[in-house]
Amino acid sequence: MTVKLNWLITGPGAISGVLAAGLLRQQQQVAWLSRHTQEETSVNWTLTENGKATRFVTPLYPDAPPPDAVILAVKSYDLAAALERLDELQIATDCPIIISHNGMLSVHSERPLFPLITTHAASRENHTISHNGYGESWLAAQAINQPQPLAGAIGEILQQSFPPLHLVHDIEHRRWHKLLINCVINPLTAIYRVANGELAAARFSDIKQQLIEEFVQVAAACGYSFDAHQASQAVAKVITATAANRSSMLVDVEHQRTTEIDAMNGFIVEQARQHQIDVPTHRAVTEAVTALR
Known part of the structure; x- marks a missing residue:
């Protein structure tokens, strides 16, 4: 009972x-x-x-x-x-x-x-x-x-x-895995005003890969190991599974609400700074979403 x-x-x-x-x-x-x-x-x-x-x-x-x-x-x-x-x-x-x-x-x-x-x-x-x-x-x-x-x-x-x-x-690795997904899908859907599934288009391939590779490098410096190819597959799987969904960041931008960019890509930018790693793509999307507020 x-x-x-x-x-x-x-x-x-x-x-x-x-x-x-x-x-x-x-x-x-x-x-x-x-x-x-x-x-x-x-x-x-x-x-x-x-x-x-x-x-x-x-x-x-x-x-x-x-x-x-x-x-x-x-x-x-x-x-x-x-x-x-x-x-x-x-x-x-x-x-x-x-x-x-x-x-x-x-x-x-x-x-x-x-x-x-x-x-x-x-x-x-x-x-x-x-x-x-x-x-x-x-x-x-x-x-x-x-x-x-x-x-x-x-x-x-x-x-x-x-x-x-x-x-x-051990919840921390799972938290980083969720962060990986968020750091790709949320800012890109918000910046380009698209549903999740549209990120499967070829025009987003390069920026997705750049975000993933920078993320993997920063995660490793923080003690969390990710394989870049497997990370790409994980992101693609979520994009397909949630194709019709509109990310929370996109909805926040459309309603002119504060976004969670600082806790997502902004967090990666800060960790990269502490470990002296260059993450130009994460920095660029953080600045782009911040400008949309």
Whole structure:
């Protein structure tokens, strides 16, 4: 019999909506964490999967029991504020925090942080969420900032709610692998205003390869080994699998929102600087996307 836990999730957002729906289907208690104090006590939202729309009504915290686990599925630049919000709400400091965001960033927190990496694709329009692409996910079995393992019940429930999900003890290489994909697809779709699948065209071959080769060089300097040919195949596979998708960076640019370029290609540029590596292509796309803000 599945244990019933109380989950607090930022949202309703794109991936957070997919996660919340999966947890609710497993008879879990879910509450939304909003950025600000709200007069409402609940949110009506819809998730569309495979052409079928399902409506949900989910309470807003603190109109819900204290959480057993928190999921912060946010933009990279919003993570620090989301953690501060937990302090404001006096969430227990030993409550496990599952973080899901694009790119890399340094996070300083006394709370136990467990990265979640996913290749699922979703989009949001107001309180309507669409699950656009199915993939797989990886969750750290141990906190990245302290020696605390993830409680078995939390991992098991997430595996049932968001399959396929793998619990791993070495999440960092998987984070770099996701960064590789993001550093190619996100900036190019944003700069050229195209859906993911259009990056398979021959006109993008050279710039994709340059981004990949520079990435492999920087990753190696940081202690993470990637084969350039296999990296190219991995990027091509995601482009094909998500051909109809519009990247989150493209959507942000179209809505004139802040992008996550600093945590993606900007991160590679900074790591390259520290290791005295020249990455002209990553620098160029970082500057190009920054100019689009």
